[in-house]
Amino acid sequence: MLTIGRSMSTEKASDGQRAEAVEKYSVFTAAEKWCIVAMVSYAAWFSTLSSFIYYPAIRQLSQTFSVPVDKINLTVTSYMAVATVAPTLVGDTADVLGRRPVYVIALSLYIGANIAIVLSDTYAALLGLRVLQALAISGMLSVPVFGGGLTYAAGWTWIFWFLCIAAGSCLSIMTFFLPETSRNIVGNGSIRPSKHLRLPITTLMCHWKDSDVVADHQWRMPNPLKSLTIIARRDNTIIIIACGFLYIIYTCINTSLSVVFIDIYKLNQWQAGLIYLPFGIGGTVSTFFSGPLLNKAYRNARTKQGLPTDMAVADDLDNFSVEKARLGIIWTPMLVTTCSVVAFGWVLHYHQHIAIPLCLQFIAGLCMQLDFSIYNTLLVDKNYRTPAAAQAASNMVRCALAAIAVSFLQDMIDAMGIGWTFTFMGGLSLVAIGLFFVDYHRGTSWRQRSIASLSHQESRSGPA
Incomplete structure (x- = not known):
């Protein structure tokens, strides 16, 4: 019996190994x-x-x-x-x-x-x-x-x-x-x-x-042009544009930092490189708690609706309000982003001690990275069937908007001053908050209508 058992086990193992070899996702x-x-x-x-x-x-x-x-x-x-x-x-x-x-x-x-x-x-x-x-x-x-x-x-x-x-x-x-x-x-x-x-x-x-x-x-x-179809959906469009406004602020801060600090604080090129550290450190710090924060908010939202929290796929995500689960935690970091960006501009305008704008950079970097983490998670949840195409569509819009803004950045600083330039950037952040607010309340219904319309089209184009 022992020999037979071993033979059967060996045979099953061999069959399993053969099946694994056939079905292996990657042979590397x-x-x-x-x-x-x-x-x-x-x-x-x-x-x-x-x-x-x-x-x-x-x-x-x-x-x-x-x-x-x-x-x-x-x-x-x-x-x-x-x-x-x-x-x-x-x-x-x-x-x-x-x-x-x-x-x-x-x-x-x-x-x-x-x-x-x-x-x-x-x-x-x-x-x-x-x-x-x-x-x-x-x-x-x-x-x-x-x-x-x-x-x-x-x-x-x-x-x-x-x-x-x-x-x-x-x-x-x-x-x-x-x-x-x-x-x-x-x-x-x-x-x-x-x-x-x-x-x-x-x-x-x-x-x-x-x-x-x-x-x-x-x-x-x-x-x-595969990813362009993602932008045609209203709930995607509104958050992608909101992210584009945030990316304008992010890019304009990084583009102007060395020039502004060299002019105001008379830094050399080595010191001009160091002033980017607070913004980067702030973004790095946010990664330590953004994941747990997102997971906790997501679990709480699903628990309130009596849904399982271990996994969610396919129709489960289609029928669940990921907009409220994700955007429910974005309001505080977005408001802090707005305030820190405006304050950063006016502190530089009045040539305050260099430590103050560097601290504001740290706060802005931390909050903006958290904003982007929440946005990216929401974008993938909304488009879990085509996440790569969704990210490509987002990159196209945000890079295009940032490219336009950077081309006018120095003219804005020369005409308006650094304080009013970053006050304008703060205004863009407020517009982004408004767009996220619309998606928070309307995004789920828009997304579900699009999914239902797509399913209807596929059923009509199928075999009779």
């Missing part, structure tokens, strides 16, 4: 997955890096190219404008062509753009090359500190030499070690891709046999 080992995530994270870092490391050098760039600050701000605008649309194009292109070639091409263009910026001697070249830089790479708030140090010690050109060196090492690593992972091409990693998609070291991360047939991938034209 845990170590390989960690390596892939590390490489992709390294590459993704350059999009944020290219933006924040640039801010402390704005004043020096203005002097180098003999143009006013608002012209240099236009290079920030151009970067953000391209960053608005590039991810939607690159994302679908990667699905069509594969991940490896897109990473290699993008990083190569990015390295070339950084070298060209270092060698450029005209403002027009700088403006055009920033566009190319964004197009190539747009797919840590401590970074401005490093950018300030480089600018102070070696000049602004070393910002781009650093980006070039770091991106070059990333390109080398990904060329030799990043396998093709697009499920449209290699499935769970067990399908042999075309020769140009394989690693130079053919035995590395190879989970197919030489006898396997090469993947027969159906080519199509990339579609960069």
Whole structure:
């Protein structure tokens, strides 16, 4: 009996292992997955890096190219404008062509753009090359500190030499070690891709046999407009615009910091980099309690309606008011954001001690990061079927609005003064509060009507 039991157990285990092998989501080992995530994270870092490391050098760039600050701000605008649309194009292109070639091409263009910026001697070249830089790479708030140090010690050109060196090492690593992972091409990693998609070291991360047939991938034209349908829904539109206004404030603060503080407090480039720390530390601190706060509010909302709190999927979320569950905790941080931004502007206007605006930066950074965390969670809950498309739609709107605002930022400061400029920013925050308030009360009904209308259309288009 014992032998029979063991045989049956062994047979069941073998069957289970075979089933697991067939149904495995990914054939890559845990170590390989960690390596892939590390490489992709390294590459993704350059999009944020290219933006924040640039801010402390704005004043020096203005002097180098003999143009006013608002012209240099236009290079920030151009970067953000391209960053608005590039991810939607690159994302679908990667699905069509594969991940490896897109990473290699993008990083190569990015390295070339950084070298060209270092060698450029005209403002027009700088403006055009920033566009190319964004197009190539747009797919840590401590970074401005490093950018300030480089600018102070070696000049602004070393910002781009650093980006070039770091991106070059990333390109080398990904060329030799990043396998093709697009499920449209290699499935769970067990399908042999075309020769140009394989690693130079053919035995590395190879989970197919030489006898396997090469993947027969159906080519199509990339579609960069997939995420636009998300914006057509009223409940999405209203919160995406609200987030866009918040992002305007966030971007304008970071764009103006070094210029304003250098002018008012006579800081050098190294010190101009350090002034970004309070804003970044505030945002980091918020991450320690934003998750538990969101979870507690969500559980309380579901408990009040007699719903389970362990998990919620499909129709459960469709019929649950995620708007009230999420937005119920946003009012206090939004009001503090508004007050801190306005106070920040007037403290700078009256040239108060530098410690005061730095403390206000910490408060603004903490509250704004909490605002964004609540918003992002709500956006995903509303669009749990298509979260990636929803995030892409949000990025398009917020980057477009911020790009427009930054292009007029210096003109606003010159015409209105720093105090009234940030009072205007506080007004945008109040408008965002109003938009969230509308979604709090009307968002659930709008969302449910859209879902019902979509279900009706699908049922009518189905087989008779």
